[in-house]
Amino acid sequence: MSNLYWITDYLEETKAKWSTISDYIWDHPETRFEEYASAAYLRTAIQEEGFSITENIGGMETAFIAEYGSGKPIIAFLGEFDALSGLSQEAGKTIQNPLVQNGNGHGCGHNLLGTGALAAAVGLKNFVVENNIPCTIRFYGCPGEEGGSGKTFMVRAGAFDDVDCALTWHPSGITSVMNTSSLANIQVYFRFKGKSSHAAGSPHLGRSALDAVELMNIGSNYLREHIIDQARIHYAITNSGGLSPNVVQGFAEVLYLIRAPQTDTVMELFERVKDVARGAALMTGTELEIVIDKACSNYIPSNTLNLAMQEAMLEVGPTKFTGEEKQFAKDIQTTFSTEELNEAYIPLIGLTDRNTPLFEDVLAYDETVSLMSGSTDVADVSWVTPTAQCNVTTCALGTPFHTWQLVAQGKSSIAHKGTLQVAKILFLTAAKVLEEPELLLKATDELKQAVGDRGYVCPIPDEVQPAAAR
Ligand SMILES: [Zn+2]
CATH class of the missing domain: 3.30.70.360 (Alpha-Beta Plaits)
Structure with a gap:
């Protein structure tokens, strides 16, 4: 049985579980370092799968590491779950309608991010048990990505020091491996x-x-x-x-x-x-x-892991959507400005026509590293262990992040499909890393070169402690 067949089967059997988790987190939007309900829910879900939990990482109550197995290699999946303030919005609606005035909302899709990474970690655990493959699988519960740099505090605390590689993703309007640096x-x-x-x-x-x-x-x-x-x-x-x-x-x-x-x-x-x-x-x-x-810090993508991830992505193939899903995405798109939509089509020349509500393709991999205009705390992880991440379609093409439109799509079947899709991609990438040990050797060498003699210096001084938003 191919690895893809195995994970597709596993996720098909368990799919209700993953949408329940991401919907629960969507229903409990919590901002930086106060994600108590979301972190607890994820912790319990993975604990039930036999992972052991270490809480309170880097001085953050909502940061945790779930671990299964022992020995090398140690493969880390990074999962975020924090929301944004002021973005409360009713799910499934194509007009702005806050559920709670000035309430929080999942405007960056982190309810899906944490869940997709968790599904990949749990899937991989069941796979290595069934196939008797020695390794350690970790799921990092990463709080406070939005304006908190939770992962940077975790890296500063040494939480990634023994990790051999880290894999993660971000919900998106497109499907692509992220060969970008960040600010x-x-x-x-x-x-x-x-x-x-x-x-x-x-x-x-x-x-x-x-x-x-x-x-x-x-x-x-x-x-x-x-x-x-x-x-x-x-x-x-x-x-x-x-x-x-x-x-x-x-x-x-x-x-x-x-x-x-x-x-x-x-x-x-x-x-x-x-x-x-x-x-x-x-x-x-x-x-x-x-x-x-x-x-x-700025992000250092791992070209070797990216190539493995691209292969996995092509093997999984693009997500396909129903007519009803496309209509919903189209209705969402009517709320964007022409400029917003135009920007979305820029990297997709030749792949889509101008009336594409949902991206149903895989972007080709370009080995030239581009610079993304935002920042991410995944960057600090990428300085200490080879890291790869991808985008997967979970919303209408052109949906800007940190908007009510993204919140509105966070519980849709489009979002749920994308979450399963990425679980397959992350799983297959990890399985490839386990099957081809030379990938990690190469990726580690590459990272050493990129980091240089000075090594990683945490940009947060020792005396600064993580603090909740005010
Ligand atoms: Zn985000």
Whole structure:
């Protein structure tokens, strides 16, 4: 029996279980480091399969490792399960309709991400038991991907030190192996302390912290002209000092997210932003406190593992959808702008016509590494162990991430099909790694070269601890 036949059979028999898990996580959208219900549900599901659990990884209560087997190689599957705030949305609807006003929602499909990786890990466990293959299988329950860099904290704690390779994926509008790097980043609070006073009666006695925040932002906006094109500086004012204009604001805070293609470049930019903040404090007579929230590195894709994953993906073949599923996706697409849809077709020239609601193909693998405009904490894992990840169709083509439209599709049969599809791809990639030990040797060599003599340096300083969103 071929491995594909085996896993297809296994997932067909157990498919209700996987959609129950991903739907449960969708129903309990929890944000960074507070994913108690989701983490517990995943832990229980994999524990029932005979995996042993280690909780509280890297100081995060919702981070865990589930392990089965012993000895080498150690194959890791990475599963995320956190949601986003403000994205509550009714499932299956093609108009915006929050279930809870300002509630959380799975706007990045992580309910599927964790479940697909879990299904692959459990499938592989049953396969190696049946075939008596020595290895260790791990499922990493990875919290706080959205703005938390949970995996970076896990890597810093040494949770991946003995791992031989890591496999993961992301829900998407297309199906492809991700041969991309990603932007490294750092997220930092700048807190200004001034002096309150009556804004009309004694403004000369006050020192405005809000002025400092505004001047810092203006300074950073000027700085933007003089940084490399691929770098990004974003900010949010997280405390404006209160709601009263007749009070000189004695405290204000702004949160910065600085991104660039390499960790070193991020750190250089961070120093320049710090100077801008110091300048703002000097101009306003306020005191400045700088507090790092989190950071992550740039992603290093493993070409060797990617090629194995591409082979697996082609073997599995593209997901096929029904007329009803296509109609739902079409209805979702009517809510996108023309620009959004146009962007989605750019990498798909020749593969789809302009009226494609669901991507039913496999993108060809390109060995040239491209740069994705976002960041991911999978990056830090990729510095310490060869890592491969893919996209699999789980939603209408062109669906932007972090939107109500993605939440609306998170419990659909399209999403469920994609989750099973990726479980097959991750499983087959892992099975290939077990059958061809030279793949890991090659991938490890490749990574050593990419990382260089300096090795991995965690971008989060030791004293910074994971913190829930505020
Ligand atoms: Zn995501």
